[in-house]
Amino acid sequence: MASPTVPAPWCGRDFKPRSFDKHTPVVCYDKPRASVVSHKEYDDKRFLAITGETVQTLVVPKREARTWTMQEGDLCRITVHEGSQVGDLNFWNLENTQERFYSGKTRQLHSSHLKMYDRLWSCLPHLRPMATFVFDSLANYGIDEDGASLHDVIGTRCDDYTYKLITGQDRVGSCHSSLVKAVAEERGLTEQDVHDVWNIFMCTGFTKDTQQYFCKPSPARKGDFIEFVADMNLLVALSACPQGDVSIPVGAEVPDEKCHPLKVEVFRKK
Template structure:
């Protein structure tokens, strides 16, 4: 992929790319209400990956903001938030959806899911992840209520808004345009859409 090329994360599917240390990754919410599950793996060892639990302990927040650096499961810097025009509402709590999640929601047939999207996207690069880490759920709105309960609310991001991340190591970035269409994770219309990303110098 050439520098600054606009790449598609297809609706309900995934995409992945190699990124060099120091490069910027801009993730664009093309239609405004699409959650993008995001993973980052160390280029030389996919057993090292961006970890939500390690990152929360480092930034002392459940929602990262501009200037915050996410860590790997070896507590090394992996991605830093450089710019956010999407309302600064993201999620670090929820696991990637999978076939079992949709079975619990009543799906009798196979449903596209972020877990499978991750592994298929990496497969397209000839890679295999040994597990499915909890993702950084860009644009996902999971408020913590005063009573401690969590809710799944529509994203606050607007059409064309974006998040820009800086790679702090050579890595593989992977995305899934979340296919959730049962609860309003991707907006009240329950219609997943494509999103886009760019790798910048």
Template sequence: MKIESMSQQPSRREIARNAKPMVCYAVENLPPKKGGDGLYASLRTAATDGNASLVSSLVIPPCDARSWEVPAGHIWRIVCSHGPQVADMNCWSLRNPHERFYTSKTRQIHSTHLTTGDRLWSNMPYLRPMATIIEDTIAYGFDDDGAGVHDVIGSRCDPYTHNLMTGENKNDCCHSNLVRAALRDGLNEMDVHDVLNVFMCTGFTRDTNQYFAKPSPVEVGDYIEFIAEIDLLVSASTCPQGDVSVACGGGGEPRTYPLTVEIYKPNEGWLEGWGWSSSEVSGYGGDHGLTCNIVVDGAPS
């Protein structure tokens, strides 16, 4: 029997380079949206069709952050109301702020950039839809540079990275804006987490695979709209970089604008008529394969 030498076998590097990409998570295997696709198509025009009414609104001033509560089943819209401006958004469960938006799992399940139909997933051990995007008027797709809009690949601009690179203390950034908002909400800096970069146009360079930004394509009147799948606390910062025409630390003075948030309440019984209900936490049992007694602090668990 002839045994081929190892040198004739392809190396692991060759195998990897020659293999076709495999999508890790099949979106079609996700639990279906409650109420079905028909409901979520109708949600896109719920306000204009008279199926939802505006109940409150607020303005996020330039270079600042504001928070708002969204009951399960309500809709919120972030509107480009004054001029081209991007925002960094956080979400928490209103009843339990330990449950919060999980950008990396959302990215794994959906895409680097989110749009209509994508869901915002919460962190483990909860791992459930917190919200679903029901409308995205920009609908940018991906351009020739590989850039898209509404990314979950970058984080918020922050004073720690700025200090690391320049030695300067700089507080006009999205992280600091969100920290101030969190403190007003009874939270703290540790509750601020990676964001959905609303309206931001970003990607990775082809040659060095570095994160880049381009001027946002958002125009006055554009908006992104969500339905809350659970009771939520939402917070967003109007980025001091404005529409990100100027790179962070790149010189020049960005022009910044307010953004408007609108909250809509669906008509009584309309969602339930479609079979909609709030999402449930993960059904995983949570034993993590721990089938034997474990000693914790000197006592068996």
């Protein structure tokens, strides 16, 4: 004999809506000393690198990824090379790739969208700065009327597994698959080495009614750029996202003309 269905407590006739106390928001993580940098110190590091020598220049083709290395103190500039385009960045300790970028902890120690002089932190148990964000040509975008901002550490990276979950279609053509291919072919790493990213030039936020992650077309235009200084010897990988400027949702067809390459330059003080 089947057991009688017991109604959930909130389904009873005597249920009364619960009221909740109001509290002022409290920032959970006080900024540790190591997360606050001297602007002058990093402006000087930036100047010394830019006025030094260019040690590497490469172009990441549209819908592909590439890798490069940096020495501590090097400056990397990533430029929107031809048209509006977002990118997904991965970082590893060059001497120990088990130490890698930790987007979640970076988000907790700084914010959901990184600003100049924020730092990019490595995973546990290391938890130390990998790089420091020192220049942004789009810094005055700020936070818009929908709560959107740039350069987030919220989203993970577009991937073919989620694409299939949404569409039912198999595909190879995402930031994840591009990063996997680049680190395998250029550095001998595996899919398990690819991790959550820093979404550069990407304009994102959360809807006010459903709190869902949303994107807007990137405001980045040809010539816009960001720069960061390496705080350790780094292996870096960048995908020129196959979503282009991310004006089209994942699952819909993205025209090829929406996608563009990204230029990478590495500068080193003499």
